Amino acid sequence: MKILVCISHVPDTTSKINFSEDFTKFDTNGVQFVINPLDEFALTRAMWFKEKQGASVTVISAGLAVTEPTLRKALAIGADEAIRINVDPTDGYQVAIQLAEVVKNEAFDLILAGKESLDYNGGMVPGMMAEILGFNFVNACIGLEIDGNSCSVSREIDGGKEVLTCNLPLIIGGQKGLVEEKDLRIPNMRGIMMARSKPLKVMEPINFDATTATLTYEKPKAKGACKLIDSGNIDELIQLLHNEAKVI
Amino acid sequence: MSVLVFADNSEGKFKKTAYEIVSYGKHVAQQAGTSLVVLTINADDTSALADYGADKILKISDSRLVNFNARAYADCIQQAANEEVADIIIVDSTNRGLYVAPVLAVKLKAGYASNVVALPVSMNPFTVKRNAFSSKGFNFSEIKTQKKLLGLAKNSFGLKEQKVDSTIKDFTPDLSEADFKINSASIEQASGKVTIADADIVVSGGRGLKGPENWTMIEELADVLGAATACSKPVSDMGWRPHSEHVGQTGKPVSSNLYIAIGISGAIQHLAGVNSSKVKVVINNDAEAPFFKAADYGIVGDAFEVVPELIKKLKEFKSTL
Numbered sequence: 187m188k189i190l191v192c193i194s195h196v197p198d199t200t201s202k203i204n205f206s207e208d209f210t211k212f213d214t215n216g217v218q219f220v221i222n223p224l225d226e227f228a229l230t231r232a233m234w235f236k237e238k239q240g241a242s243v244t245v246i247s248a249g250l251a252v253t254e255p256t257l258r259k260a261l262a263i264g265a266d267e268a269i270r271i272n273v274d275p276t277d278g279y280q281v282a283i284q285l286a287e288v289v290k291n292e293a294f295d296l297i298l299a300g301k302e303s304l305d306y307n308g309g310m311v312p313g314m315m316a317e318i319l320g321f322n323f324v325n326a327c328i329g330l331e332i333d334g335n336s337c338s339v340s341r342e343i344d345g346g347k348e349v350l351t352c353n354l355p356l357i358i359g360g361q362k363g364l365v366e367e368k369d370l371r372i373p374n375m376r377g378i379m380m381a382r383s384k385p386l387k388v389m390e391p392i393n394f395d396a397t398t399a400t401l402t403y404e405k406p407k408a409k410g411a412c413k414l415i416d417s418g419n420i421d422e423l424i425q426l427l428h429n430e431a432k433v434i
Numbered sequence: 435m436s437v438l439v440f441a442d443n444s445e446g447k448f449k450k451t452a453y454e455i456v457s458y459g460k461h462v463a464q465q466a467g468t469s470l471v472v473l474t475i476n477a478d479d480t481s482a483l484a485d486y487g488a489d490k491i492l493k494i495s496d497s498r499l500v501n502f503n504a505r506a507y508a509d510c511i512q513q514a515a516n517e518e519v520a521d522i523i524i525v526d527s528t529n530r531g532l533y534v535a536p537v538l539a540v541k542l543k544a545g546y547a548s549n550v551v552a553l554p555v556s557m558n559p560f561t562v563k564r565n566a567f568s569s570k571g572f573n574f575s576e577i578k579t580q581k582k583l584l585g586l587a588k589n590s591f592g593l594k595e596q597k598v599d600s601t602i603k604d605f606t607p608d609l610s611e612a613d614f615k616i617n618s619a620s621i622e623q624a625s626g627k628v629t630i631a632d633a634d635i636v637v638s639g640g641r642g643l644k645g646p647e648n649w650t651m652i653e654e655l656a657d658v659l660g661a662a663t664a665c666s667k668p669v670s671d672m673g674w675r676p677h678s679e680h681v682g683q684t685g686k687p688v689s690s691n692l693y694i695a696i697g698i699s700g701a702i703q704h705l706a707g708v709n710s711s712k713v714k715v716v717i718n719n720d721a722e723a724p725f726f727k728a729a730d731y732g733i734v735g736d737a738f739e740v741v742p743e744l745i746k747k748l749k750e751f752k753s754t755l
Contacts, residue, residue: 405570
């Protein structure tokens with residue numbers, strides 16, 4: 187089984203989100219970038235298939251050279267090789283086209299990704315790739331078992347879960363449940379050393395015009411101070427929620 | 435040109451999300467100077483859609499679509515868009531909406547803007563406001579393609595009544611074998627419980643509650659309010675509550691009208707998942723807990739005293755309504 191894991195290079199959750207150049211650019215100053223946490227669940231599941239079922243694992247990211255440390259981290263966690271498509275990823279459709287092109291040429295049969303990246307929260311790349319390639323697609327995936335060519339895939343639904351069956355090739359948009367938080371791996375020194383000599387291939391993008399463009403950004407309005415209510419005066423809270431906030 | 439909305443349903447019945455997206459679609463159609471077409475799949479009764487502005491209702495009735503199937507649903511919406519010459523197509527942000535939309539975008543060759551939180555700010559260039567960075571920022575995106583697909587963020591527009599006379603038409607999509615290559619083997623779904631996705635009010639508990647045995651009062655408070663129950667990440671990691679209740683960045687997003695956090699300190703990862711809730715209340719014995727900075731109303735106090743009192747007072751309050 188040839189697995190491709192799609193990796194997004196996103197700001198760490200604790201990053202302050204600011205915009206520069208008159209609110210036309212995301213300000214990366216002082217921002218720490220990490221593997222998109224939802225992609226990390228996917229990568230960890232891929233490592234399980236590698237160790238138990240002998241799968242090969244390639245990681246891929248569409249991004250400029252700044253994304254390479256994030257790909258190296260994925261290699262240190264245990265992926266065999268990495269591909270970077272040398273493009274500034276501004277549009278989900280454009281990213282999906284670029285990634286799908288690689289899948290076509292290199293015959294991957296399982297593609298794992300997080301259901302969204304925690305920067306723009308677009309939630310579109312896995313589903314778009316699936317439709318471009320004609321592969322089966324399961325979103326909000328919380329469990330995946332593969333036996334030969336047959337897949338048993340769980341997806342989250344409102345108030346429960348649905349188990350689906352299909353064949354490879356398959357693309358999933360994954361989330362927690364695919365593996366648990368405790369299963370995530372921190373790269374060890376040996377992994378980090380080995381990652382340095384693993385192949386990281388840079389590919390140029392194919393021609394495709396972006397379908398969307400960000401024109402400007404805005405920060406949410408500053409929130410007013412929290413109104414504190416005395417714990418002996420619950421009636422006041424109820425009145426505020428009823429009359430002022432109008433939510434009960 | 436028309437605007438097409440896909441109004442999804444659950445076992446034939448529309449939920450609030452469907453009326454919200456129809457309300458939104460009607461306003462977009464008016465902005466574009468055209469009419470609104472609403473597509474339904476196996477819905478029992480579509481008459482209420484007229485109250486929110488559905489000028490025309492397309493009804494698909496097909497037993498193969500009783501089980502949700504993203505590719506088949508996307509095919510239905512694409513064919514309806516072609517039939518109605520719709521250039522603006524709008525879907526919701528439920529689990530199903532988020533599953534269908536990217537597949538549909540490729541079928542339509544449409545630029546897709548997800549997490550849209552307001553009416554288009556401009557028709558030319560076509561620009562929409564979107565939630566990004568886990569609600570820590572917004573971006574204004576231009577969609578450059580002729581066909582435009584919008585995913586409306588949940589609870590961002592509200593219900594706006596606008597009664598029209600609807601015409602109703604049956605619509606038969608042309609579906610192929612290729613649409614049904616994924617089969618549903620089983621569905622497990624809690625019945626009779628308010629889900630986090632549907633809830634107007636969410637009551638959430640954290641480590642401050644000390645143990646799973648103390649959730650009785652959380653459930654009772656949720657009952658009184660008709661709310662869903664949720665929890666913080668440590669609580670689901672320790673197995674006190676199921677993972678399906680974990681809200682936060684790697685758990686479920688909450689965009690309810692009211693979010694009540696009890697014994698939750700308010701880690702950034704937690705707040706990232708609840709930022710888009712409209713009103714937040716925090717109950718915590720630590721006045722320094724970061725949640726107080728994010729909340730609208732707060733009580734510094736012992737949850738084991740405050741919550742039972744809140745339940746009692748809410749019952750009294752409800753009986754006076």
